[in-house]
Amino acid sequence: MSNNNNVDSPYKDKIFTIPNLLSLFRIVLLPVFAMIYLNADTDWEFWQATIILVVSSITDFVDGRIARKFNMISDFGKVLDPVADKLTHLTIAFCLCCKIPQMIYVAVLLFIKELCMMIMALYGTFRKNKKIWDSAQWYGKVCTTIVFVVLIALVVFPNMPTIAINILLIICAIGLVGSLFLYIRMFWHLNSKRFAEKEQEKR
Numbered sequence: 001m002s003n004n005n006n007v008d009s010p011y012k013d014k015i016f017t018i019p020n021l022l023s024l025f026r027i028v029l030l031p032v033f034a035m036i037y038l039n040a041d042t043d044w045e046f047w048q049a050t051i052i053l054v055v056s057s058i059t060d061f062v063d064g065r066i067a068r069k070f071n072m073i074s075d076f077g078k079v080l081d082p083v084a085d086k087l088t089h090l091t092i093a094f095c096l097c098c099k100i101p102q103m104i105y106v107a108v109l110l111f112i113k114e115l116c117m118m119i120m121a122l123y124g125t126f127r128k129n130k131k132i133w134d135s136a137q138w139y140g141k142v143c144t145t146i147v148f149v150v151l152i153a154l155v156v157f158p159n160m161p162t163i164a165i166n167i168l169l170i171i172c173a174i175g176l177v178g179s180l181f182l183y184i185r186m187f188w189h190l191n192s193k194r195f196a197e198k199e200q201e202k203r
Contacts, residue, residue, distance in 0.1 A: 009073040017072045022063035023084045026056050030091045037095050037155065050156050056088060057148075085144070086114050092151045100154065106169050106176070110147065113180045120187045137186065143179035147172055 011017050029052055037049035063081070067073055093107040150172040154165065 009071050011072045011074045014072075014074050015076045017067075017074055017077065018070075019063040019067040019072050020074060020077045020080055022059045022066075023077065023080045026059050026084045027087060029056050029059075030087060034091060034095050038098055040158075043158075046155065046158050050152070053088075053092070053152060053155065060085070089144075089147055089151065090114065092155065096151065096154055099158065100165060102166065102169060103154070106172050109173055109176050113176050116180060117183065120183065137182070139179050139182045143175040146175040 014020075033049055033052040033056075036045065036052060040046045040049055060081075067077060089110060090107070093103065093110050096103040097107050150168045153168060154160065
């Protein structure tokens with residue numbers, strides 16, 4: 001992923017960098033995936049939708065490698081890359097709802113998590129608390145991996161037994177709730193610490 005902090009990057013204020021174009025390409029792929037998946041009836045059509053997601057994943061990996069290797073870190077990229085990730089997950093989740101009714105609970109939970117993360121990020125930005133809005137933690141990465149693997153599995157295997165689908169959805173839901181809880185706890189801790197430091201400065 002291109003989300004990285006490097007103030008010395010010569011591309012800091014650039015918009016049209018290779019990593020950013022790759023992130024935009026990922027976003028463009030989303031309606032293509034949705035159209036193919038929602039109209040899929042045969043195994044080959046479901047595999048076509050899967051191939052789109054594989055291309056998206058490879059693009060995500062490549063844009064991060066390019067950004068780090070060639071120091072193409074930009075402020076726009078720091079926003080665009082995670083936005084592309086979140087849009088990808090949400091698009092897949094809500095497309096799955098059309099074929100797996102019980103998926104709606106996980107999709108709504110995913111939306112709530114991302115909304116809460118966005119609110120905390122905006123709060124950190126306005127309060128100029130870098131630790132809040134730039135705080136990718138291990139549990140967030142684990143959650144993202146779990147969610148993406150589950151979503152891919154549900155796309156690849158449309159005829160999966162209901163019990164297997166439900167187990168995957170429960171795992172996904174646990175990951176989302178656990179990650180959100182830990183992020184909220186970190187958010188609360190950082191704000192409490194910042195408030196205590198300001199109070200101490202006033203004395």
